[in-house]
Amino acid sequence: xxxxxxxxxxxxxxxxxxxxxxxxxxxxxxxxxxxxxxxxxxxxxxxxxxxxxxxxxxxxxxxxxxxxxxxxxxxxxxxxxxxxxxxxxxxxxxxxxxxxxxxxxxxxxxxxxxxxxxxxxxxxxxxxxxxxxxxxxxxxxxxxxxxxxxxxxxxxxxxxxxxxxxxxxxxxxxxxxxxxxxxxxxxxxxxxxxxxxxxxxxxxxxxxxxxxxxxxxxxxxxxxxxxxxxxxxxxxxxxxxxxxxxxxxxxxxxxxxxxxxxxxxxxxxxxxxxxxxxxxxxxxxxxxxxxxxxxxxxxxxxxxxxxxxxxxxxxxxxxxxxx
Amino acid sequence: xxxxxxxxxxxxxxxxxxxxxxxxxxxxxxxxxxxxxxxxxxxxxxxxxxxxxxxxxxxxxxxxxxxxxxxxxxxxxxxxxxxxxxxxxxxxxxxxxxxxxxxxxxxxxxxxxxxxxxxxxxxxxxxxxxxxxxxxxxxxxxxxxxxxxxxxxxxxxxxxxxxxxxxxxxxxxxxxxxxxxxxxxxxxxxxxxxxxxxxxxxxxxxxxxxxxxxxxxxxxxxxxxxxxxxxxxxxxxxxxxxxxxxxxxxxxxxxxxxxxxxxxxxxxxxxxxxxxxxxxxxxxxxxxxxxxxxxxxxxxxxxxxxxxxxxxxxxxxxxxxxxxxxxxxxxxxxxxxxxxxxxxxxxxxxxxxxxxxxxxxxxxxxxxxxxxxxxxxxxxxxxxxxxxx
Ligand SMILES: Cc1ncc(C[n+]2csc(CCOP(=O)(O)OP(=O)(O)O)c2C)c(N)n1
Ligand code: SF4
Ligand SMILES: [Mg+2]
Numbered sequence: 001x002x003x004x005x006x007x008x009x010x011x012x013x014x015x016x017x018x019x020x021x022x023x024x025x026x027x028x029x030x031x032x033x034x035x036x037x038x039x040x041x042x043x044x045x046x047x048x049x050x051x052x053x054x055x056x057x058x059x060x061x062x063x064x065x066x067x068x069x070x071x072x073x074x075x076x077x078x079x080x081x082x083x084x085x086x087x088x089x090x091x092x093x094x095x096x097x098x099x100x101x102x103x104x105x106x107x108x109x110x111x112x113x114x115x116x117x118x119x120x121x122x123x124x125x126x127x128x129x130x131x132x133x134x135x136x137x138x139x140x141x142x143x144x145x146x147x148x149x150x151x152x153x154x155x156x157x158x159x160x161x162x163x164x165x166x167x168x169x170x171x172x173x174x175x176x177x178x179x180x181x182x183x184x185x186x187x188x189x190x191x192x193x194x195x196x197x198x199x200x201x202x203x204x205x206x207x208x209x210x211x212x213x214x215x216x217x218x219x220x221x222x223x224x225x226x227x228x229x230x231x232x233x234x235x236x237x238x239x240x241x242x243x244x245x246x247x248x249x250x251x252x253x254x255x256x257x258x259x260x261x262x263x264x265x266x267x268x269x270x271x272x273x274x275x276x277x278x279x280x281x282x283x284x285x286x287x288x289x290x291x292x293x294x295x296x297x298x299x300x301x302x303x304x305x306x307x308x309x310x311x312x313x314x315x316x317x318x319x320x321x322x323x
Numbered sequence: 324x325x326x327x328x329x330x331x332x333x334x335x336x337x338x339x340x341x342x343x344x345x346x347x348x349x350x351x352x353x354x355x356x357x358x359x360x361x362x363x364x365x366x367x368x369x370x371x372x373x374x375x376x377x378x379x380x381x382x383x384x385x386x387x388x389x390x391x392x393x394x395x396x397x398x399x400x401x402x403x404x405x406x407x408x409x410x411x412x413x414x415x416x417x418x419x420x421x422x423x424x425x426x427x428x429x430x431x432x433x434x435x436x437x438x439x440x441x442x443x444x445x446x447x448x449x450x451x452x453x454x455x456x457x458x459x460x461x462x463x464x465x466x467x468x469x470x471x472x473x474x475x476x477x478x479x480x481x482x483x484x485x486x487x488x489x490x491x492x493x494x495x496x497x498x499x500x501x502x503x504x505x506x507x508x509x510x511x512x513x514x515x516x517x518x519x520x521x522x523x524x525x526x527x528x529x530x531x532x533x534x535x536x537x538x539x540x541x542x543x544x545x546x547x548x549x550x551x552x553x554x555x556x557x558x559x560x561x562x563x564x565x566x567x568x569x570x571x572x573x574x575x576x577x578x579x580x581x582x583x584x585x586x587x588x589x590x591x592x593x594x595x596x597x598x599x600x601x602x603x604x605x606x607x608x609x610x611x612x613x614x615x616x617x618x619x620x621x622x623x624x625x626x627x628x629x630x631x632x633x634x635x636x637x638x639x640x641x642x643x644x645x646x647x648x649x650x651x652x653x654x655x656x657x658x659x660x661x662x663x664x665x666x667x668x669x670x671x672x673x674x675x676x677x678x679x680x681x682x683x684x685x686x687x688x689x690x691x692x693x694x695x696x697x698x699x700x701x702x703x704x705x706x707x708x709x710x711x712x
Contacts, residue, residue, distance in 0.1 A: 084534045084536065085534060085536070085539050092525060093528045093529055093531075094523075095530075097414065105388065106391060108347060109395045109523065111347045111392055112346065114375055115392075116396065139380070142380030142384055143384075
């Protein structure tokens, strides 16, 4: 991606305008594309699966952040695939300590930068959904509440993937994982996804956003905004996982996009308490379409699908109003 | 200028933190450590020195924040005890594995259950394999001085390991003693600014905490072991230099009344004071060997100190359950393997049970009976209420 002039007219702006506008004509899109660095700070050659959506979340966040950043990371897929000694995908200073403490480590980094008079350096903490909504919940809550100037990015692939697809608090209703398998007496995961962005927002922090790897400009702009705002920011990026979701590698982004277009995932931001939807699908696609593309949902009956559709409709109504 | 004052052990530690120009402090309350972080908070509130003070939400996060801060190149401090130290267990190994010169004071306290806030040393002894240098102090003065020495050891380029200064909870933390507070400029000269060779810095990006597969892991551990060996030498040098600059030192172990002693009591921490008192009171020719450094274990120095001993009785505030004796006793047996020294043990003071001069006298008597060739219990529990078992 270099200059907007290179963008063919059939590329639609998915940034704010949905499918209505050719990207080359959208000024916001053009500005962003121009500003996006072509420097790869998350280097290729890592060991992520082909089609991994989560690596996209790493790469784009660093494009938005630039070089002047220190990254802390929770144990999980992205940590493991990016840092097998003596190789590393990280061209910025990076530290992984344990599974549940990325936010606490970031607190220390941020405090040290302040103590050493290096206010120019930004801090990003990454964690998977397990490392964020489950085991790292307390450390995250503490760091948000204390007001550290950092950005926490949860890349949410909706299960513990690194250990072989076990359910987490972010696993959606009905998804089959190895600890919530579908069977004669089970339809998969029995609970609904923990609403982590809202919990983060309840800390009264200046910036919270949801994002998706299928909407790269929207995501990058949110990361950039999160970094520019003083104080803690939380970005929750929905990111596909090919083996975990049971999808073909070339479908990875398509499925992630359908999550948003069906309302299973909603893109918004809350800036200083003011919520704003950043993308409204022009056509609301049926949840069934999204589910059918993934092996983890394949066992679901019409009844379960109807439950999920109702869940989505309620949230859609709440966010977008009647449709 | 150095000045003398009377203060609690906790205050003495806070004074040391202030003197050392610590940049980042992570704080979480737990008895009997709390006064340390409270005193530091008060000093910061009064503008006595400048540091970032992170009031974390758990000890796990306290150590994690220290790891982050230390990895960024800042001098870092935290303090804990007992349950807090146990909660840190996971990250203690990571701090040492990442070779970060964090200094932590552990106010030794018993572990639950039953919950007990009083002193023993099971908490830090349980962490003896975590790759931290461990110092055990006898007095409030030594606590202050050891924190300063700890940074010098931890930050030495041949070491780069975290150091835990262990002080007996209540017995030292809550006890008022006369303490000399060194001069800040002198401390600055003794303790140059931290230079962490692998610090996180956008100018020189490094990857820390990477995956070490079976091809690499063992070498990391061996390097840590080598750093531990260096720590032994560096600690001795740090103490000698400390003596030169400040006029007092401690060695990595202390010998008391050891000339020609055939019976020697071995211990760590504040109970050494009671033991010395008892020896003096009885006019006994029994010696005392106090280990100030438990990790790395000063094997050679211990062998040398005990070369004339015939019977040793280890008085310690911990027990390795299922092994029937304290860890120090076991380790001493290992260090003295092949010698004729008879090694006895005394488990004492668990959960804050008082260790009295009478208990010490009994320990001496048992050792002396062994010296005369009488049969004695190998391990005794001092002050145990047999009738309550
Ligand atoms: C304290 C602790 N418990 C469990 C593990 C094992 N573990 C490592 S990664 C992981 C799953 C990570 O899941 P998530 O945070 O969702 O990241 P993902 O792998 O899906 O990217 C687990 C359970 C660990 N490393 N540490
Ligand atoms: S398992 Fe999933 S999250 Fe992990 S590297 Fe593969 S696609 Fe990415
Ligand atoms: Mg996950």
